[in-house]
Amino acid sequence: MDLAEALEKIMSGLSSGRTIIVVGSMHAHYAGRSTSWLAEGDRLLIIKSDKSILIHRPTGYEPVNWQPPGVVINAQITEEGLVLECSRKSPPEILRIVITEVYSAESYRLVDNGEFIIHAREEDMKAAIINSPDIVEPGLRIVETERRIGDEYIDILAVDSSGQIVIIEIKRKRATRRDVEQIVDYATQVEKELGRKPRKILVAPSISKEAASLSMVLRVEYKCFSPRLAYEILSKKKGLDRFL
Amino acid sequence: MDLAEALEKIMSGLSSGRTIIVVGSMHAHYAGRSTSWLAEGDRLLIIKSDKSILIHRPTGYEPVNWQPPGVVINAQITEEGLVLECSRKSPPEILRIVITEVYSAESYRLVDNGEFIIHAREEDMKAAIINSPDIVEPGLRIVETERRIGDEYIDILAVDSSGQIVIIEIKRKRATRRDVEQIVDYATQVEKELGRKPRKILVAPSISKEAASLSMVLRVEYKCFSPRLAYEILSKKKGLDRFL
DNA sequence: GCCTAGGTCCCGTAT
DNA sequence: ATACGGGGCCTAGGC
Numbered sequence: 001m002d003l004a005e006a007l008e009k010i011m012s013g014l015s016s017g018r019t020i021i022v023v024g025s026m027h028a029h030y031a032g033r034s035t036s037w038l039a040e041g042d043r044l045l046i047i048k049s050d051k052s053i054l055i056h057r058p059t060g061y062e063p064v065n066w067q068p069p070g071v072v073i074n075a076q077i078t079e080e081g082l083v084l085e086c087s088r089k090s091p092p093e094i095l096r097i098v099i100t101e102v103y104s105a106e107s108y109r110l111v112d113n114g115e116f117i118i119h120a121r122e123e124d125m126k127a128a129i130i131n132s133p134d135i136v137e138p139g140l141r142i143v144e145t146e147r148r149i150g151d152e153y154i155d156i157l158a159v160d161s162s163g164q165i166v167i168i169e170i171k172r173k174r175a176t177r178r179d180v181e182q183i184v185d186y187a188t189q190v191e192k193e194l195g196r197k198p199r200k201i202l203v204a205p206s207i208s209k210e211a212a213s214l215s216m217v218l219r220v221e222y223k224c225f226s227p228r229l230a231y232e233i234l235s236k237k238k239g240l241d242r243f244l
Numbered sequence: 245m246d247l248a249e250a251l252e253k254i255m256s257g258l259s260s261g262r263t264i265i266v267v268g269s270m271h272a273h274y275a276g277r278s279t280s281w282l283a284e285g286d287r288l289l290i291i292k293s294d295k296s297i298l299i300h301r302p303t304g305y306e307p308v309n310w311q312p313p314g315v316v317i318n319a320q321i322t323e324e325g326l327v328l329e330c331s332r333k334s335p336p337e338i339l340r341i342v343i344t345e346v347y348s349a350e351s352y353r354l355v356d357n358g359e360f361i362i363h364a365r366e367e368d369m370k371a372a373i374i375n376s377p378d379i380v381e382p383g384l385r386i387v388e389t390e391r392r393i394g395d396e397y398i399d400i401l402a403v404d405s406s407g408q409i410v411i412i413e414i415k416r417k418r419a420t421r422r423d424v425e426q427i428v429d430y431a432t433q434v435e436k437e438l439g440r441k442p443r444k445i446l447v448a449p450s451i452s453k454e455a456a457s458l459s460m461v462l463r464v465e466y467k468c469f470s471p472r473l474a475y476e477i478l479s480k481k482k483g484l485d486r487f488l
Numbered sequence: 489g490c491c492t493a494g495g496t497c498c499c500g501t502a503t
Numbered sequence: 504a505t506a507c508g509g510g511g512c513c514t515a516g517g518c
Contacts, residue, residue, distance in 0.1 A: 019288065019302045021265065023352050033511035034364040035475065041358030044263065046288065050303040058263045058354040059294040061312045061498060068305045068513070090489085093511070108267050108347060110302040114285030120278040122494065148517080151454050151491055152421075172494085176506080177396075181425045182493095208506065210395050231279065277496035305513060312498070334504090337496070366509065392502080395506055416509085420491080426508095452491065 003082045006105040010075055010084075013047070013107030020047040021108070025101040026081075028055060028065045032093020038064055040100065047073070049110070053086050053095065067095050119234075120227040122172045125203065126155060128230035129168070131237065133158065136168060136201060136223050149189040157190075165190065165198035172227045175204035177211045184218050247326045250349040254319050254328075257291070257351030264291040265352070269345040270325075272299060272309045276337020282308055289341065291317070293354070297330050297339065311339050363478075364471040366416045369447065370399060372474035373412070375481065377402065380412060380445060380467050393433040401434075409434065409442035416471045419448035421455045428462050 006022065013020040022045040028038040043064070044056040050069040057064050067086045074085040080098050087094040126145065133140040139161030147154045156168035167190060169183040183200045190198050202215065205226035215222055250266065257264040266289040272282040287308070288300040294313040301308050311330045318329040324342050331338040370389065377384040383405030391398045400412035411434060413427040427444045434442050446459065449470035459466055 021267070021288065023265070023350075023354070027358065030511070034362055034471065036360065036362040036511080038360050039358035041356035042352070042354035043356060044265065044290065044352075044354070046300065048300070048303050052303065052305050054300075054305070056290065056292070056298075057356050059292050059296065059313065061296050061298070061310060062512090064360055066305060066511085068511095069303065091511085095511095103352060104350065106267075106348065108286070108288075110267070110286035110288070112285035112287060112301050114271065114283035116280065116282050116308055118278055118280040118496085120496090146516095148492095151518090153492065153517090174505090177429065178422070178426070178507090181429060182422070185421065185425060208395075210506080227278065274496070280496080306495095306497090310496080312496090335496085339496095362511085364511085395503090397502090397507070416511095418490090422492090454491080 001102045001105055003077055003099065003102060006099065006102040007075060007077055007082055009105045009107055010047070010082075014051075014073060014075070016107075016109070017049045018107035019049050019110050021045070021104070021106055022047075022099065022102060023104040024099050025103075026055070026097055026099040028095060028097045030065050030093070030095045032095075033091055036065065042103075045097065045099070051086075053084075053097075055097065065095055065097075067093075071095075120172075120231040122155075122170050122227065124234055125170045125172060125225060125227050125230040128233045129156060129170070129203070129225070132233070135225060135233075136203060137161075137166075140166065149186065149193055152186060152189060154186050154190070160199065165194065165196055166201060167198045168201050168203055170225075171202065171204040173205065175202050175207040175211050175222065177208065177214050179204070180211050180214045180218060180220050183220055245346045245349055247321055247343065247346060250343065250346040251319060251321055251326055253349040253351055254291070254326075258295075258317060258319070260351075260353070261293045262351035263293050263354050265289070265348070265350055266291075266343065266346060267348040268343050269347075270299070270341055270343040272339060272341045274309050274337070274339045276339075277335055280309065284344065286347075289343070295330075297328075297341075299341065309339055309341075311337075315339075364416075364475040366399075366414050366471065368478055369414045369416060369469060369471050369474040372477045373400060373414070373447070373469075376477070379469060379477075380447060381410075384410065393430065393437055396430060396433060398430050398434070404443065409438065409440055410445060411442045412445050412447055414469075415446065415448040417449065419446050419451040419455050419466065421452065421458050423448070424455050424458045424462060424464050427464055 027040045030036045046054040052069040053067040054063040055065040071086045071088045082099040084097040144157040158166040201221045271284045274280045290298040296313040297311040298307040299309040315330045326343040328341040388401040402410040444464045
């Protein structure tokens with residue numbers, strides 16, 4: 001396909017809100033949050049209906065260059081080739097794509113209202129614990145979730161059977177040294193605000209060796225719990241709820 | 245295009261290491277690190293030559309479902325439609341895609357050896373500081389970079405004009421409270437290992453208000469420096485080097 | 489706009 | 504395999 005024809009496909013696709021797919025040889029230059037040059041090669045260029053842009057190489061999960069939704073696109077043919085200038089104001093950045101050869105250029109009116117449901121996330125762990133605080137510790141009572149202290153958010157604030165405040169930080173993956181530091185920071189903020197030293201419990205499916213030893217020093221407790229288990233508990237409960 | 249024809253395109257593309265692009269209506273189920281269901285809708289399916297898989301909706305930067313490179317793909321036609329089972333062992337996960345209608349299915353032999361160069365990253369800031377430590381502070385001498393203490397890495401270890409050890413942590417973006425905690429942690433480790441309290445300098449283009457106040461408390465110093473400036477300094481130096 | 493925090497983050501790198 | 508840290512991370516939510 002020649003460049004003029006491809007430009008026509010792109011322009012009409014852009015104006016009608018279609019998703020555009022161009023396969024061809026191109027190079028690109030990005031300037032903004034960083035600066036990059038991509039030399040000539042065969043790639044897949046996707047321009048979505050919300051004006052998000054992706055340049056994909058033939059390997060790898062990630063696009064090599066891109067723009068998030070909402071850019072302004074200027075397309076024209078110059079002596080260099082089919083030039084697409086994709087820019088936005090905030091942050092100030094521009095992606096300049098030069099297509100020199102087009103193997104295919106098509107646009108599609110895609111209708112996608114399909115629901116997307118995802119589970120076994122940190123959110124499910126939180127829900128399971130709120131529903132059954134005993135998962136963390138018998139006698140625990142939930143006080144507040146997503147409590148904001150300063151600019152920070154504490155996953156769960158609770159009170160234990162002896163009346164002591166408990167901070168709970170949930171992680172869906174193995175807890176790291178950083179996670180331990182995070183909950184200690186929260187505890188410092190809570191103590192400043194409420195005037196009492198809280199207990200600190202890190203809930204995660206596992207904990208790294210270094211994080212475990214740091215948690216000893218900083219008096220952070222660890223409770224094993226996984227997103228998968230949380231999801232199973234919630235599913236069962238939901239299943240039962242149907243019969244109640 | 246009918247499903248059988250699309251299957252044929254996919255199979256031949258897979259066996260010849262081509263990049264496959266399917267536009268059509270599909271639904272998908274993922275089970276592994278999390279669990280998700282994507283209901284029927286029009287999407288773009290990409291199977292790259294390294295067997296990375298992407299399902300893109302008509303909007304948004306991110307794929308809604310995906311698999312990183314290296315999955316095993318099983319494709320067949322069932323009563324549900326064209327079913328692709330993409331699985332891997334570690335971590336154990338599977339993405340099952342059911343294509344019910346195909347608008348387009350093509351494969352391309354993409355040749356991409358183009359170099360990709362990126363600048364104005366943290367790495368450039370580090371290089372500029374190593375080259376001219378005065379950027380951080382007059383009289384500073386670099387001792388070591390990427391020093392490993394335990395499992396952690398310290399960006400730059402230096403000595404100031406009075407002979408005191410200095411830890412430098414570089415951030416390409418505005419420094420946060422977490423960044424301050426990180427360098428304090430490094431300092432603790434350094435003190436344990438070397439027996440002397442180091443100075444702590446956070447180098448970043450800016451610092452959040454909360455991070456600034458925390459840095460006062462924890463005796464972390466802040467030095468303003470940006471990836472863009474670092475890149476400009478390095479470019480000039482390189483330009484000069486050509487004439488020396 | 490800033491700030492926080494999650495993510496099937498991905499990715500490189502070192503042990 | 505685990506662990507750590509960067510990324511133009513992106514995205515959502517709050518202020």
